[in-house]
Amino acid sequence: MARKQFDNVRHMIPTPGTGEITFGSVPTTFRSFAAAGAIAGDQPGYTIQDGDAIEIGYLTLGAGALTATREVVYSSNSNNPLDLSGSAILECTPLASMINDDAVSFVREQSPTSVEKTRARSNLGMTTTGQALATAMNAADARDTIGATPAGSAILTAEDYAAVVSLLSAAIPSASNGYINRFRNAAMHVRQRGDSGTVAAGTSAYTIDGWIVGASGASIAWSASGSPYGASIAQRLTGQSGVTGAFIRQRIEGSVAAPLTNKQATVQFLVYNATGGAITPTLSAKYANSSDNFSAATSIVSSQALQSCPNGAWTTVAYTFAIGVNAANGVEVTLEFGSALNGAGKYVAVAMPDIRSTPGVSTGLNASPSVPELRPVFAEVTENQRYFWRTLTPITLYGYNSTSGALYQDLPFPVFMRIAPSYTMTFSGASSAVGNITAITAMSAQLYCQATAGGVFYITFAAGNEFSAEL
Incomplete structure (x- = not known):
């Protein structure tokens, strides 16, 4: 009827x-x-x-x-x-x-032919997708029509405001920095340590801000390089004969990783393979056993094989897994390449990393992860200076004393650092003086210049002095 x-x-x-x-x-x-x-x-x-x-x-x-x-x-x-x-x-x-209420019935029941369906859509101002949604016979059909996940469908069909808030809280992690991607410097634009360097065999080191590179068997070179997307830079790892292992890693501070607690999370990277043959990177993830201290950590995912990456092409590798209850201690994510860089000139490039909460997504290889979130450069600069800062210009302290004396100058950091940082201090010039840092907090360092003789004295703190609060 x-x-x-x-x-x-x-x-x-x-x-x-x-x-x-x-x-x-x-x-x-x-x-x-x-x-x-x-x-x-x-x-x-x-x-x-x-x-x-x-x-x-x-x-x-x-x-x-x-x-x-x-x-x-x-x-x-x-x-x-x-x-x-x-x-x-x-x-x-x-x-x-x-x-009002029977517009759906009008479309569904008055439109047995394609011509009539088109006329009905026009009368109601509907697109083809709108008609399909309006005439969906159940929630699953409606969800499929608009491409909604089960979580999205639940939000759309929630009966009251409180239910919507609860579902959104589960689906979208709260963010200490207002972003969904828990990795910092995902676009790799911030490079305070420079654009290239070498990591010795058996060691690991911070390279592009936020990213640790490690090598075994032989040293590997790292450098900033282009990616297929203009909004992003890639990190290239170049091997040599004797390389038995190579990885790129990020440690995520507990306060940043905390929204992933007890959530399904998806990690993804864009990988370019220039090793001469197909490779299969592996993924490992751990949480720190105590807050932001990775000297002891517990495995969440261990050497999980990701998607195969053909030679000469960019490939998205992604995996979804349960983070567990201890994300607030800090999470470490490592992308490993094994011995794939064993050979002169062999290299891989890594770009557009992303880790986020993905409720409702099953554990396993993820063939269709979300588009990676890349933060604006200005936001990344301040975020990364929270962990590491290098002075850009020299600072000179001058004084005069009849016998000997001391000068102090406060050096404020551009942002509030994660903790009071460690530092390396070098000097580019001095006269009748020695220098050091006498006090340091997460906000500033106090520079100190001590005269060693009467008269004019000075010391110059060189550009490029480093302050590190890395994990």
């Missing part, structure tokens, strides 16, 4: 009572339901006027559209059927609910 409307239909209703009605005569200039094309089972809207009484609702037409039963929506008889007098007038009229 279908709810339809028919134009210019009016009947006298000779049938008294509250039950089924029989259509009577048709006033001049009007037409009957049958003449308008109505058939048994159609459910047009109607209005009955019987003296001062009124009734509005839906009819269900009988055989030949000559009789009907009534479904009352509103009546002056407390929304009950009127007890008709035998001289009532019925007119086919649209109800507000037919326009």
Whole structure:
């Protein structure tokens, strides 16, 4: 049965009572339901006027559209059927609910052919996708139409504000820095240590800000290089004969990793392979056993094989896994290449890393991870200076004393560092003086210049002095 409307239909209703009605005569200039094309089972809207009484609702037409039963929506008889007098007038009229609530039925039931579907969409201002969504027969079909995940579908169908807030809290991690990607410097634009360097065999070192590179068997070279996307830089690792292992790693501070606690998380990297053959990188992840102290850590994922990377191409490798309950201690993620760099000139490049909460995604290789989130450069600069800062210009302290004396100058850091940093201090010039740092906090360092003789004295703290609060 279908709810339809028919134009210019009016009947006298000779049938008294509250039950089924029989259509009577048709006033001049009007037409009957049958003449308008109505058939048994159609459910047009109607209005009955019987003296001062009124009734509005839906009819269900009988055989030949000559009789009907009534479904009352509103009546002056407390929304009950009127007890008709035998001289009532019925007119086919649209109800507000037919326009508002029944738009879906209109599209679904009035549009059996593609031409009619197109016309119905146009009447309602719908796209093809909109019609498919409106006429979806269940939540799964609607979810598939718009590409929503189960979590997204639950949010869309939540019954009240509190439910939406709860579901959003589970689906979107709160972020200490306002971002979803827990990796810092994912675009690799911040390179305070320079654009290239070498990591000796059996060691690991910070390279591009936030990223640790390690080598075994023989040293490897690292450098900043281009990526297939203009918004990002890649880190290239170049091997040589004798390399038995190479990796790139990031340690994520506990306060940043905390939103991943007890969540499914997806890690992804974009990898370029220039080793001469296909390679299969592996993924390892750990959490620190105590807050931000990775000297002892517990494995979450160990040497998990990722997607195969053909030679001469960029490949996205991604894996989803459960982070567990201790993310707030800090999380370490390592992308390993084994002996793939064993050979002169063999290299890989790594770009666009991303780690985020992905509720509802099953553990395992992930063939369709989200688009990586790359933060603006200005945001990354301040974020990374929280962990490491290198002075850009020299600082000279001058003084004069008849015998000996000391000068102090406060050196404020550009941002509040993670902890009071360690430092390396070099000098580019001095006269009758020695220098050092006498006090240091997460906010600043106090430079110290001690005269060794009377008269003019000075010392110059060189550019490139480093302050590190790395994990």
